[in-house]
Amino acid sequence: MKLITGLTAAVLLALSAGGAAAEQGITDTEILLGDVAPFTGPPGLLGIAHNVGVKLAIAEVNAAGGIAGRQVKLVSEDDGYVTSRTIQSIRKLIGVDKVFALTAMSGTGQAMASMPIVKQAGIPAMVPIGQLPAMYEPPINNVFVVGQTYTEGMRQLALYLAKTHPGAKWGVILQDDDYGKALADGLEQAQADAEINIVFETKYARGQKDFASEMLRVKAANVDVLIAGGIISENIGIVKEAEKLSITPTIAAFWPGRVPEVLKAIGPASDGLIGVDYVTPIQSEAGQAFVELAKNYLSEEEVPRINRYTMTGYASTKVLLTAIKACETDLTWACTIEKMQSNPPVETGVMAPVRFGEDNRFSNSPVTIMRADFETLSYSPVKD
Amino acid sequence: MTYLLELLSSGLAIGAVYGLIAMSFAIIYKSTGLLNFSQGEMSMIIAYVAWSISTGTDGNPFIVAIGSIGFAILFALAVERIAIRPMMGEPILSQIMVTIGLSVIFRALVTLLWDGLPHNMELAAGNALVDFGGIQVRVAQIAVVVMLFVAIAGMWTFFRYSRFGLAMRAVASDDGTAQLMGVKTGRVQMAAWAASAVMSGTAGVLFAIAFELSPSLYGLGLKAFPATILGGLDSVIGSAFGGLIIGVAENLVGGYISSSLKEIAGFVIIILILMIRPYGLFGEKRIERL
Structure with a gap:
């Protein structure tokens, strides 16, 4: 009896150790990420631009050789801004596509509704759209909110x-x-x-x-x-x-x-x-530098779609990829989450440096007041 | 007094938009007995086509008008021929479900063929402001009110004096008997669909000029349908007045009571009127022999 118990414990230990070593979404050649946003209907205005930003951050990393020789790949899901579809998409990304991390969970209501699933799964997840205090108070270990609250x-x-x-x-x-x-x-x-x-x-x-x-x-x-x-x-x-x-x-x-x-x-x-x-205006120096960067990696159809949501998607994904990169030799959820909270502030170029902490899952990014200029169809920071 | 007049003018303008789309609901119902729940979406697609024509040409309003009307007619005929006519004789609920399915497809088509962005539809002087003794109104808002009354006059004349209008009334009354009398019901239905597309398309285009063009424009159909019920589902002209009543009521409630009640004002009126006149303000009571 003791022998059976001992063998069972050894098998369970081996299985759990094996699970930790081979985290989902990681192969010898690629790291798979998942993105949920609305790409159709009126909210497509934000979802498409956001997705372009996520792709830009990934393209930038891949062009620099990827992470530990692995190319980063993205699976994008259109939820149409419908909460039930967001939940379906999150379940698919985690359970079927088996992505390593989530770069977005659509808008405010959709992310809130998806939170129990993401929390239970323990997958690293970013929230770059529609931030609410309920998303980080109390902090959820694997959920990171980038930006500022309304x-x-x-x-x-x-x-x-x-x-x-x-x-x-x-x-x-x-x-x-x-x-x-x-x-x-x-x-x-x-x-x-x-x-x-x-x-x-x-x-x-x-x-x-x-x-x-x-x-x-x-x-x-x-x-x-x-x-x-x-x-x-x-x-x-x-x-x-x-x-x-x-x-x-x-x-x-x-x-x-x-x-x-x-x-x-x-x-x-x-x-x-x-x-x-909380992201810089496109017409600012930093904004123009961002557009120039984007032109290097995005297609001709994607560049005109750049707006503030491209910046938030880019910044949030860059923060995630920085943490994943810091775990090159230990590509696990635990390591990624640990690096997210312990990394020094990440400079994204489009917003104030992003930093989280042991008990802090909200970047609390400072905001800028700006004024619209119809002639250039842009905003510039106010000086007074 | 100016405040009241400003509320009334805005109410009439938005009410005229509802009225034109409400008439479209009614004309299809009157001639086919079908409720077309994709009316708002058809209005949106025609507005997008008008916008494409205006941006693809020099924006000449006559070219845009002719192109849009032509498209509206062809579009409606295609919908009727491909999706609606094969359903003739099937249960009415199945037919309605087809129109609901079409509405979902049309909504998706807009973001696939165009985009999800809001657009400023500049067409001739449509966006310009006209001053009526201190009350400013956009040209497109005046145009939509004028178009509503043109449509009312046109429909009244059509149903009363034209052979085709009489045929349409006959089909609405009893399509089986009308067929036996030699009325080609298929043609009647095609004409109804074409007329409804032109009217709702006109409303969509003028709304887009006065406000904005975006994929949420289909929502006008949801506001116009209650106007059809209010005016009388089988009363094309009554539906037009239903639209005006709802538009004015919304603005008066928003202006004097609260914006929060603005959206429900029209429905309160509908409930009250339907309690007194179950067939709508101008609808005809149907007597069925047993």
């Missing part, structure tokens, strides 16, 4: 506007969901530190396109500073309506829609729009 971004934006527009009357238009709630929280936090006089505040249902009545109320309230809390189409509607009503409040919008296409769709009225982001 709440903190809103707080910083409001503090800047309060400083530059003392005594102004504020108007706030927010979406009636988690995104709108996060912005409202940020505004509330800013109110504790600065004088913000909100004279008009309203919420709209997601998907609304006509903002005529909201903007008429903004006009009636003589608003000087307007927070356009929409994502893409909504902000286009809000700013175009302000143009129609011939009102010129300082309009501030958030990073989800900080892409050239939105400025183009708004037209000249987009000039002077205030934005906030």
Whole structure:
């Protein structure tokens, strides 16, 4: 009996040791990563650009000889921004494709819904889109959140506007969901530190396109500073309506829609729009250097798709690949996670250096306030 | 007073968009008994084609109009011939499911053939602002209201005086008897699909000029369908007024009460009216002999 027990224990030990040595997604020639994002429908605007950034970070590493002689490969899954499809895709990537790590889990709601699966699997996973405190408080050992929360971004934006527009009357238009709630929280936090006089505040249902009545109320309230809390189409509607009503409040919008296409769709009225982001504007020196880098590795069809989401995808994947590279001789999940938390700050060129810690899974990247320029369809950091 | 007039003008403009698409729902229902749940998506695809024509040419509005109308007719005829006609005689739920399937396909096609980005559709002076005693309105918004009333007048004349319109009414009333009387029901259906595509396409194009062109434009169909129910599912002209009522109600509620209630305002009106008139404001009560 003792002999059987001893043999069983030896077999189990051997199996577990073997499992640790041959982590999934690793072969002698390649390392397989998985990416889930929306590539179809309106959210494709962010998903396609993000995926291009992930591919860029991988191409850069492969061009430099790969990691320990292995080429990095990517399996991309389109979830269409539908949570059930995100979960299916994550399960497929982990269980069928057997990827070594995840470079994204789509947007905010999708990543939140996928978190239990990822946590249970223990696979290293990055969150470069739609950051929420619930993703890192308390920290999940294998999940790393790169960027900044909407709440903190809103707080910083409001503090800047309060400083530059003392005594102004504020108007706030927010979406009636988690995104709108996060912005409202940020505004509330800013109110504790600065004088913000909100004279008009309203919420709209997601998907609304006509903002005529909201903007008429903004006009009636003589608003000087307007927070356009929409994502893409909504902000286009809000700013175009302000143009129609011939009102010129300082309009501030958030990073989800900080892409050239939105400025183009708004037209000249987009000039002077205030934005906030934790990645550098494309027109900045660092932004231009990023575009030049991208031209070396991406196809002619991919380069025009570059926007802020390309930068966030690139930065996040670069951080992951840096940790994997640091584990050249021990390519395991445990080593990668350990290197993610102990590596020195990773310089990505498009945002502040990214660093995590033993009990910290959030990069807490600083934000920059920027102003839109319609002529160049870009943003540049404000100087005042 | 200016505030109220501004709310009314915006409400009429968006209501006219809903109205044109609502008329498209009604004309197909009236002549075939089918609810086409891909109407919003068809409107979106026609708007994208119009945008492609405008950016691919010098943007001459007549070329864009002729090209878009031509495409709308061919597109609708193709849909009717390939996907709808083979389903004739099948259970109505199966036919409706086909239109729901088409809506999903059309949505995917837009991002495959074009992209997921928002676009500014500049066509002639469509985006320009016109001042009516201090009330600013975009040319495209005026155009959509005008087009709605042209469509109402056209449809009224068509159904009342044209042989084809009478044939359409006959098919709607009893397609079997109409066939026995020599009415070619296939042609009637084709005409209904073509007319509905032209009307909803016009709404999509003018909406895209006044607001933006993006793959979420199909959502107009979801807003217009309740307008059809409000006006009366079998009343093409009633549906147009249903659209205007919902557009104005949304804006008045948003302007005087709360934006949060804006989206439900139209549905509250529909529930109230359907409780009093179950066949809609202008719908006809159907009496079935047993």
